[in-house]
Amino acid sequence: MEIVFESTQEFEKELARFSETERQVTIEQINQSAQLFLTEKSTLFRKLRRLHNVKLINDYESTLYSLKVTDSIRVILTIDEDPIFEQVIFTLFRVVRKSLASQAYEAVAALIYADFRVKENKIGHHFQDF
Numbered sequence: 001m002e003i004v005f006e007s008t009q010e011f012e013k014e015l016a017r018f019s020e021t022e023r024q025v026t027i028e029q030i031n032q033s034a035q036l037f038l039t040e041k042s043t044l045f046r047k048l049r050r051l052h053n054v055k056l057i058n059d060y061e062s063t064l065y066s067l068k069v070t071d072s073i074r075v076i077l078t079i080d081e082d083p084i085f086e087q088v089i090f091t092l093f094r095v096v097r098k099s100l101a102s103q104a105y106e107a108v109a110a111l112i113y114a115d116f117r118v119k120e121n122k123i124g125h126h127f128q129d130f
Contacts, residue, residue, distance in 0.1 A: 002085075003034045007092040011075075014095045022073060026095055029069045030077075037079065037088055048079075064109055066101055074101040076108050 015023055036044035048065035067075040076094040081087075093112075094104040 001038060002087045003037070004087050004089045005030070005034070005092065006089060008094075011092045011095055018073070018095070022070070026069045026073060026075065029067065030075060030090065030092065033067060034088070034090055064105065064112070066105055069095075072098050074098055074104075076101070076104050078112070 015026060018026065033044055033047065036047075048067055050065060063078045063080050065077055065079065067077060069075055074096055075092060076096070078089075078091045078093070080089045080091070082089060093108045096104045
């Protein structure tokens with residue numbers, strides 16, 4: 001299985017704002033995570049966190065995670081398997097300080113799942129928007 005990395009412009013801009021050491025550690029952690037996906041997938045998924053419960057229609061499952069790079073740095077990313085092309089795609093959306101991770105996670109979830117999120121009506125029941 002091949003690992004493919006994709007990154008957003010926002011990720012690249014945010015990464016550039018960190019120190020050289022922080023950038024290096026971030027890249028190393030991302031690469032180690034990709035290697036774990038191939039060799040010890042369960043270990044990788046124990047390192048990842050879902051910062052919010054993203055409810056999606058049709059029982060789809062969110063692939064959005066927060067990866068702890070250091071005590072103060074988080075990467076917001078998706079990990080998607082593509083069995084047809086035998087690829088695993090790591091899409092790097094944001095790299096932020098821990099204090100901004102929850103907000104960044106929610107913003108990315110709103111962006112990438114806009115058409116797939118379960119919406120709540122005013123009395124708290126869920127409905128699917130088709």
